[in-house]
Amino acid sequence: MPSENVIKCSKLIAAKGWNIAFAESATAGRMAAEFSMTKESGQILRGGIVCYEVFVKEQILNVPHSMIEKCTPESAEVTQILAQQASKIFNSKITAAITGLTTPGGSETKQKPVGTIFFHIITPDKKIKHKQIFLGSPEEIVLQAIDKTAALIAESLF
Template sequence: MPSDIVIKCSTVLAAKGWNIAFAESATGGRMSAEFSLTEESGKVLRGGITCYEVFVKEQILNVPHALIEKHTPESAQVTQKLAEQAAKIFNSKITVAITGLTTSGGSETKEKPVGTIFICIITPKETKNHRQVFKGSAEEIVLQAIDEAAQLIVDLARD
C-alpha cells in the first residue's frame, strides 16, 4: 500500500489535471509502482523508465558518457539530465528522476555515503534538484526517497 504522502501527491496531481513520469535508478521502478497503487493512478501516472545500469542511462535516455564519467552515475548532474530526457520522452507535466546509493559498491565516498539520494523534479514552472542522505536498509532508503520526492512534488504543486 502506498504511503500517505504518495496518496496525497497523487490526489494533488489529479486535482490539477497533471500527469507524472519517472526515470528511476536507485528506486528501480518502485516509485512508479507505488503511484500505480493509488486511486488516482489512471489520471496521473504516465509511465516510467528504470535506468539502473549506466548502459540504459546512456543508450535509452541519451545521457552523455562524459557527464557520467565526470560526475558519476549517482550525481545531481546526471539526475537532472535523466529528468530532462524523460520529460521529453513522456511529455509529462511532472517528471521525476532519482539516482543514488542504496547499497555499497557504487560511487560512494566520505562525502557521498551509502544512503545518498539525488532527486530532480521538473514541473511546469521550475526544475528542483534535491540531495539527501537517508539511513537504513536498501528498501528503507528507497521508501524514504520516494516519500521525500512525493513531498517535494506536493510542495512544488502549491500555487
C-alpha cells in the first residue's frame, strides 16, 4: 500500500492533469511501483527506468563516464543528469531521479555514509535538488526515500 505522501502527491499531479516519470538507481523501480498502486496511476504514471548499474547510467541515460569517475554514481551531479535525460525520454511534466547508498560496498565515505540519498526533481516550474541521510535497513531507506520524493513533489505543487 502506498504511503500517505505518495497518495497525496498522486492526487495533486492528477488534479493538474500532469504526469510523472522516474529514473531510479537506489530505489530500483520501487518508486514507480508505489505510484502504480494509487487510484490515479493510470492518469499520471508515464513510466520509469531502473539505472542501478553504472552501465545503464552511461549507456542508456548518457551520463558521461568522466562524471561518474569524478563524482561517483551516487552523487547530486549524476542524479541531475539522470533526471534531465529521463525527462527527455519520457516527455514527462514531472521527472524524479534518485541515487544513493542503501547498502555498504558502494561509494560511501564518512561524508556520504550508507543511507545517503540524492534527489533531483524537474517540474514545469522548478528544479528541486535535495540530499538526505536516512537510517534503517535497505528497505526502510528505500521507503523513506520514496516518501521524501513524494513530499518534495507535493510541496512544489502548492
